[in-house]
Amino acid sequence: PELLVPLLRILTHSKRASEQAPVAAVIANLEHESPLVRGAACGVLGKYGWRGVVRDQVDLIVDELFDDESAYVRIKVYEMLGRWGDAAARAKLAFAAESETNSRALFTIARNLGERDSQSFGPRGDHTLARRFSTWAEVSALDTIHQPLPP
């Protein structure tokens, strides 16, 4: 992790690679034993959602990622899906909201879904909470800025 995390972070901020660039190693890191590595891998993959092969391969393990024991990793997964932003990714975010228990992770989902969709996801049927998150998602003082430090 001492080497992988900085490497993945640099990849996250490097110029986007071509369509042929191998990403299998990055995807494999979603199952790394260290939550720091799993989270950092999500950061890189958020940048490559335009490649169908990336979305397809992540789809295979996304349910496991929703159940990750680390809230930090789950937040990074939600940010990755939010960055992809297509209909399928948004549907996954709405699905994750149903079972997410960590307030900050749920808030990340609301922020990435935006006002319209977060009003409808109703985490555990709680529309009041959804409305509250939706309001706070617009408050820039509550932004998360740039790369989070490792937990």
Place this chain on the structure above:
Amino acid sequence: MIRPFVAWVVVWSAIIVLAIYALVNAYYLIVHAVSLLELRQNVQERRVNPSHQPFESPFLPGIAIIIPAFNEAQTIRNTVRSSLDQSYPNTRVIVVNDGSTDATLQVLQSAFDLSVVDESPPWDLNCEPIEGIFQSESIPNLMVIDKQNGGKSDALNAGIWLTNQDLFCAIDADSLIDKDGLWHAVIPFLNDPTRTKASGGTVRVANGCSFTGSQVTDVRVSKRLLVGLQEVEYLRAFYSGRLGLSRLGSLLVISGTFGLFRTDAVRTIGGYSRSTVTEDLDLVVRLHRHMLQQDVDYQISFVPEPVVWTQVPETAKDLSTQRRRWYRGLLETATNHRDMIGNPTFGMLGTVAIPLYLLSEGIGPLVETYGYIIVPIAFLLGIVDVSFFITFLLLIIGIGSLLTFFSLISEVWGYQQYRRPSQIGLLIGYAILENFGYRQWKAITAFRGLVDFFQDRPSWGVIERHPFDEEPSE
């Protein structure tokens, strides 16, 4: 009959006092010498300019600057301005109005164009009930939490629980952050992001300085004796004391005036304690305790660069209130964490750092007070020889002044905030003067703090503030 007994008490207590005095001063000398080594390294590192533009780095963590404010209408506008004027790019400013009874909230509303956030906070803020939350219309990264009074710790906790930033910076509402202050303090987190849990920086005295906007533009030593004496103390405490302790891995306190912390680490230990009057000392000790108990590899750092400018008390009454609170807080923290003292489970910290800290800062002033009582008695009884007494007195003054000169050397060598030689001369004068009256007064004040501790007397007190752009009356 009585005289031999008194003589016996005097002689033996003098031996004990001398032993403690020798130990404490040996400890101080080691810490001060180590601080010079640390400073040398720091000065060398500062000479190296990075080849990249650090302002544009995507790897900078976000920092929430949390300002707890209780009746700070006089200073809050400038404090918030200085927090917004940071050269560090990724900040959010959260002011927590802790049930002020003066115009603090009104000042904030008129200065920063606040509007109410319609919904209650997105999660529980671990504090007294919230009255309202405001977002600045004109400054997107500024937010104000208005809550019922719960004390400084409670106000800080509100901000810590609300923010989503990785780091938070706690500052006092009567202080101004230097525009590059966050850059300096964040360096340990950039160098070692996993291990670093907290960092502190040098707090400098703002009373004699001139300001433009919210920044100090002309650094001067105050001509007011009481303020000048405190300037010498601050230089000694930060440039020599904390810098050396940080190098030795034994830093036990990060000033409540300015501290940068890992938000998740502080949340994990429950935030600031509401049951102590020196929440800053207690927090750092609890961080040490938690990390050591969890066997986490960690560091708590100190950077010597000046990061914040603060107003110090200008009257003996206000200073006494502050120092009694500090001393009482030290005793509270020592009592709350007494199981760490001398405990090898806590490694060097438990066996060496905490005992020596308590000996120097806790027992030292009491021993000194005792000395002021016993020496005149010894004189009257003819037990102490005049030449011995004068030699001893000169030794005390000499060592005290030597330690202060260490920190003045650090200032001149490392930072040159005081640009005129006359200012350094004034500081040297204060360094000598403090041995005649001020030091003795502080020892007695510590003794009064001890009485406050045993009487369980609430001792926050009210200290008079001035707006930063206003000259205090002489």
